Amino acid sequence: MSHLRIPQVGSIVVGMGAAATKADAKAATEHDRRARTLAQAAVFSAVAAVVFLLTVVLLYQGVWLLLTGLAALVVAGVGAWWFVSRRGVPRWIGAAVAVAAPITVIVLYTGDGFWFDSVIVVALWALALACGRSALRIDAARRAAALESVPAPPLRHPVLIMNPKSGGGKVGRFGLVEKAGALGAEVVVLDTSQPQDVEGIARRAVAEGADLLGVAGGDGTQALVASVAAEHDLPFLVISAGTRNHFAMDLGLDRDDPSTCLDALRDGEELRIDLGDLAGRPFVNTASFGAYAQIVQNPEYRDSKSGTMLNELPDLLTGDEGAEALRAEADGDRLPRPQVLLVTNNPYGETETLGGGRRPRLDRGVLGVVAVHVEGSIDAAQLAVLGTSSRSVTVRTAHEVRVDAEAGTIPVAVDGEALNLEPPVVCTIRPGVLRVRVPRDRPGAVPEPVKVDWRTVGALAVGRTGTDPRR
């Protein structure tokens, strides 16, 4: 992982001398300059791509070329919908159509001598997106680094809970027990041969005088212990020893080498962030309802992820008003019966939605909400063309999300753990309740924009910085 170290502009970083502040200001100007240059390159390439495309279309008098491309996208979207929502022959017809549509367009363009022009347009557009993304990434990273931090007080009795199985054995591989011991921490290694009451272990540690709690393990375990730390206003240490480490990633920690997280014990600073709450249970990343949560409950899921998913999706996507159909409200507003509903501890980047995204901040005091409702082929086609702007997807923030169903229990996946809860299930946010102790020297949260927001790129190109990170 590359460590993009970003100066802390506008943040409360106590204990830095005037020289450091000056150096930071200089580095910040350098980042602004780089962001501006990249944004200008992005705008230039995008304009060039559009002008070139229009010129070719006018020269060839071939508006049909554009229409063919658009039609292929629509047909591919409908094919993909048939693939996930049908079984048997219709499913495979859908798959064939989804693959054949783009191939047909390529063959048509090639046969028409349009392929060379297409390559130029695609290359210019790809360059525009790459430059735009890099510009946004630098800008967003600078903002993410502006999470306010305060110096961390000295520790007397830090207690770390470590799961030797997490991340395929990272605790042993990185010598975390020995390294933590050398830094003066007490380590409790979980006995994974039987289920352990992690929350109980954390509570006992507090009763015995722990002045910091930490976890080397998956995000589900992080959430349970973080909640105990928050309850006692103790600092919490995240050690990125899980498999996915989404929480560590959004805190700007090093995910490649979990032992670097231990540096926070000797040279740390503190951030104050929010925790999600799902019917009284804390979550650090996401609570997921609907199709995904239902599929991961299936015992066959562990053995065959894609097989189970393909088998169950048709019923989940088209089995309309059954007892399991979700009714959901965000701050009192009805969400169209969601097939997939993701509630997140702070929203993912404005342009990011399901999966793969990052949260620019963890201290905004709001939940992120992404709800998907695809009614049929027309919605699927619209989704293929418009993406998250289509009517099938709702992306918003909320302070409370209420999920209900006729069924006796609702399957929920909370930070990757599968649960069944009695409806209604209410999600809220606990603003600023968690003190997180992080190493002062850390990679920093670097949000990856998956979609280029041209308004922000345009603003960066003319020397204005992007959107307010707290928005």
Ligand SMILES: Nc1ncnc2c1ncn2[C@@H]1O[C@H](COP(=O)(O)OP(=O)(O)OP(=O)(O)O)[C@@H](O)[C@H]1O
């Ligand atoms: N409370 C617990 N008691 C006993 N064993 C546990 C407990 N929590 C987790 N385990 C075991 O440890 C394994 C690893 O779990 P954990 O969620 O910590 O890490 P992971 O799955 O590698 O990370 P991620 O959550 O990022 O996928 C689990 O498969 C489970 O067998």
